[in-house]
Amino acid sequence: MATRPRKTATAKTRAPAEEPRKGQRRLDAVNSLRRKILTGELPPGERLREIALSEQLGMSRTPIREAFQTLAAEGLVDLLPNRSVIVSVPDKSEAADVFTVLGALEGLAGQLACRRMTADQIEILGELQDDLALYFEKRDRLSYLEANRLIHEHIIDCAGSTSLTLVWRLLLPRAERARHVTTLDHERWAEAYEEHREIYAAIAARDEVLIKQLLEAHFINGIESMKKKEAENRAKKRSEIYAEVTR
Amino acid sequence: MATRPRKTATAKTRAPAEEPRKGQRRLDAVNSLRRKILTGELPPGERLREIALSEQLGMSRTPIREAFQTLAAEGLVDLLPNRSVIVSVPDKSEAADVFTVLGALEGLAGQLACRRMTADQIEILGELQDDLALYFEKRDRLSYLEANRLIHEHIIDCAGSTSLTLVWRLLLPRAERARHVTTLDHERWAEAYEEHREIYAAIAARDEVLIKQLLEAHFINGIESMKKKEAENRAKKRSEIYAEVTR
DNA sequence: TTTTTCAATCTTGCATACTAAATTTATGTG
DNA sequence: CACATAAATTTAGTATGCAAGATTGAAAAA
Structure with missing residues (x-):
């Protein structure tokens, strides 16, 4: 909500949760459970028993039950009355689904950002874009993805809405879970990086029509790439089964 | 004090129909608090003291604290560590803000609905549209608004995403709070109704380009009308002050 | 054997008890 | 009187206790 008046670049987006708070076990529970769900350590459909979790996380049931409410709002778990909370089962098309919505949201964000962002914010975006370029050159995939996330977060921030x-942050965990399935191949990586260069250029020029097109396309292209990859995997699996049978 | 009361003894004496609702006090708390916030009974900035609320709602602090997590996800309250939960203070531009985002979401929804909705779903939309027409003719504003909400909900539903x-439902309470400020004048009402006729025609024809334009415009027009109204109110207030001074 | 019943057990939902942090009030100091 | 400081009070955060609903599994019936 607070639009940052100073150029606190990337630090601010990561800093607040870093130190080990003694209080706020509820937040520990939220973060811990969310991470476990996103990494698949808690697989879809898993029953989350409060007592077991409380022993595992070293706290009582109370903060865990409160954490459940937050995770339910994010759509990561389902709450059934008098029954154990379960990890929600992502639809098989959830990845495409969540990226479609994110595309619409970021398209709007880009549009608003073009109208509202300050010179400082454009400068920060430039720095983030430079980071992205660096990590792309170095083929540092993990750092690249982190820089990528920061850029998208910054654009949302600049939209000032x-x-x-609110909804972007809510959707982010689902996107992370969806992304977990996707493996970016190099072809798509190069393509996405090129798209980011165009996105930066458009936003720096405050071209709100172009930025919307570019951002929406950015997500659609990602989805298409995922689908292609998926089709390839299915084909590969089929041929493996065939090889098995004819061996 | 008996620690082990018998189960069956007094059970028959209570009529099952008159019991308000035994379980799920948490949901009662969520609904009750949300309604109070939306109606302004709990004004923005109000401190929500757990003990006071628990007495007021006839339950302990536990379900209320859990309800806070849900309301926080909806952006209706702010959670500050070791400090009272407060009703979030809507930005003065929150109404325009939330409708802008809803416009983008429903634009996408319309697009997806055009591709995916079944003949049955189109038929239901037609019935809802008929209701809308009826209430518009009768100038039944409350029923009209309800039918309006059902239509938008149905479109979201038909998008099958x-x-x-998830995000649409999350945003709804904020939209309701924003709408609480707005008073639909007759000019805008007629305009909006006409837009709904076009929206229905476009979706029935599965024209996904048109439907997106119409839905986005529908929200933008609503925002413009709100802004105009607001400007008028400000002008009126100014002239009242002037009248006061010169009296 | 398979199915049904029912009681023992487990798990959730809520209330209450306790602890620690924040706020308020009282007190001291310049 | 203004201001700082400490004690008292209030309030949030967490743990624990208990009853009601769900689950399980063994015994009884088919």
Whole structure:
């Protein structure tokens, strides 16, 4: 909600949760459970028993139950009355689904950002874009993805819309879970990087029509790439089964 | 004090129908608090003291604290560590803000619905549209608004996107709070009704380009009308002050 | 054997108890 | 009187206790 008045670049987006708070076990529970769900350590359909979790996380059931409410709002777990909370089962098309919505949201964000972002914010975006370039050159995939996330977060930030930020943040965990399935191949990586260069250029020029097109296309292209990859995997699996049978 | 009361002894004496609701006090708390916030009974900035609320709602602090997590996800309250939960203060531009985001979401929803909705779903939309027409003719504003909400909900439904449904539902309470400020004048009402006729025609024809334009415009027009109204109110207030001074 | 019943057990939902942090009030100091 | 400081009070955060609903599994019936 607070639009940052100073150029606190990337640090601010990561800093607040870093130190080990003694209080706020509820937040520990939220973060811990969310991570476990996103990494698949807690697989879809898993029953989350409060007592077991409380022993595992070293706290009582109370903060865990409160964490469940947050995770339920994010759509990561389902709450059934008098029954154990379960990790929600992502639809098989969830990845495409969540990226489609994110595309629409970021398209709007880009549009708003073009109208509202300050010179400082454009400068920060430039720095983030430089980071992205660096990591792409070095083929540092993990750092690249982190820089990528920061850029998208920054654009949302620059849009200066409370509601947009609210729903974007809510959707992010689902996107992370969806992304977990996807493996970026180099072809798509290069393509996406090129798209990011165009996105930066458009936003720096405050071309709100172009930025919307570019951002929406950025996500659609990602989805298409995922689908292609998926089709390839299915084909590969089929041929493996065939090889097995005819061996 | 008996620690082990018999189960069956007094059970018959209570009529099952008159019991308000035994389980799920948490949901009662969520609904009750949300309604109070939306109606302004709990004004923005109000401190929500757990003990006071628990007495007021006839339950302990536990379900209320759990409800806070849900309301926080909806952006209706802010959680500050070791400090009272407060009703979030809507930005003065929150109404425009939330409708802007809803416009983008429903634009996408319309697009997806054009591709995916079944003949049955189109038929239902037609019935809802008929209701809307009826209430418009009768100038029944409250029923009209309800029918209006059902139509938008149905379109979201027809899009068949889990993520879209998730974020749309999350945003609804904020939209309701924003709408609380707005008073639909007759000019805008007629205009909006006409837009709904076009929206229905476009979706029935599965024209996904048109439907997106119409839905986005529908929200933008609503925002413009709100802004105009607001400007008028400000002008009126100014002239009242002037009248006061010169009296 | 398979199916049904029912009681023992487990798990959730809520209330209450306790601890620690924040706020308020009282007190001291210049 | 203004201001700082400490004690008292209030309030949030967490743990624990208990009853009601769900689950399980063994015995009884088919």
